Amino acid sequence: MFGYVTAYEPELKVKEFQKYKAYYCGLCQSLKNRYGALGQLTLTYDMTFAIILLTSLYESETKMSAHRCKVHPLKKQAMLQNEITEYAADMNLILAYYHMKDDWQDEKSVSGFAGTCALRRRVKKAIFKYPHQSRVIQRELKNLARYEKENAMELDAPAGCFGRLMGELFLYRKDQWEMTLRRLGFFLGKFIYIMDAYEDLEKDIKSGSYNPLRELSKEEDYEERCREMLCMMMGECTAEFEKLPCILDVDILRNILYDGVWKRFNKLQDKKREEQKV
């Protein structure tokens, strides 16, 4: 995934930021324990958000520990882990697995091949454990690939594939929050998809790759349109979020949803403004 769903540090209290980091390190550690160094490579902020959200919703018992790791060899890192961290690690790997498998089939890329072989056995177990999520991930990635091949310029369709995929990831349990979580994930997924297309536009045009914003980018009000669409997605996403009885870490969650998700967009906008000046 892409790392757009992240915290906005300047607005977080020190204590909250440390907790946020501890969740992140906890996921990293779980990935390592379950899937080794290759698994660790799939670590993202997006999934960290999912962990904090589901932990807040289900108030799962969380274990605090300290570990040393390669990235931070000098100081032991605080880590928060619980049942949801394990779940998120599995989801991350299932996602990476199907993604790499596609890569290999399409481009015969070496990375795809290595990833598939090394991870296959361990991931198969996870796929077996979560058949629902696995099926939807596989189905929606396939649909997405189809839209890319068709060169679809209608944003809702491809973004919706990624949205449905994300919506499924949030269904840790099937309970009364299913509908709300599904929609929350759906619109967050659409946001991520559009954000990704927005960031990659220039690169994609240069390389001749598919980008759903290519046509729209020729319009004069392109920037404003993108901002509007992204705002719409977060509007719907947060409307669902506010229906959930989340108390624990709600300040971190709101920091991410109302501020953090705009970090990259604002940075790209600043860069564009700089370039215009020069």
Added chain:
Amino acid sequence: MTKNPYDVLGVSPSASDDEIKRAYRDLTRKYHPDANVNNPLADLAEEKFKEVQEAYDTIMKEREHGGYGSSSGYGNSSGYGYGYGYGGGYQQSSSSGGSQDVEMQAAYNFISNRRFQDALNVLNRMPNRTAQWYYLSAVANANLGNNIVARDHAGQAVNMEPRNPQYQQLLNQLSWNTQRYQNNPYGSGYGYGNGGNNTCGTGNMCCDLWILDSLCECMGGDLCSCM
């Protein structure tokens, strides 16, 4: 008789969302079946547990869109019920006649039966795109989660027939969450953070609410009954 949901949670109707969430948490913890295994009154606790859950759902639904006309959570079996309501039946327009009317009627029927993809299929076959066509397309798309196209088409319908209250209402409904997000009390950095070029809304939640309410009222609806 159904109890007032606020009484069930023991909060005042003017309580903030977060206060309601906290009350819900406290009560569900107290009445949770796991916490009452050895309690002789376990049945009673479970009943109370359900009651609290229902009360919470009712309040959240009521407060959605600021208590505004839409109802969500139709419990669509496919799980993608985005729950955008649409008002009214189909008025036959005598002038055009022919297959256009038949197809429009079919699209209406599909939408009434919540078969939104079928409605879109019919609509996409129609060559003549009237304001009504854009309105129906917006409703069907919104319910399928295609919120970008939905808002564009709702806007198109309003542009073509600015005085139609139904079209205006749908557009307001589809814009509501975006507006709420832009005026949220939590964050500052969302898209408009550093430019200050906020194009819609006055930047003041109350003021926007009042304008929206007036808009609705002059169309015959009401957003905030207290204003």
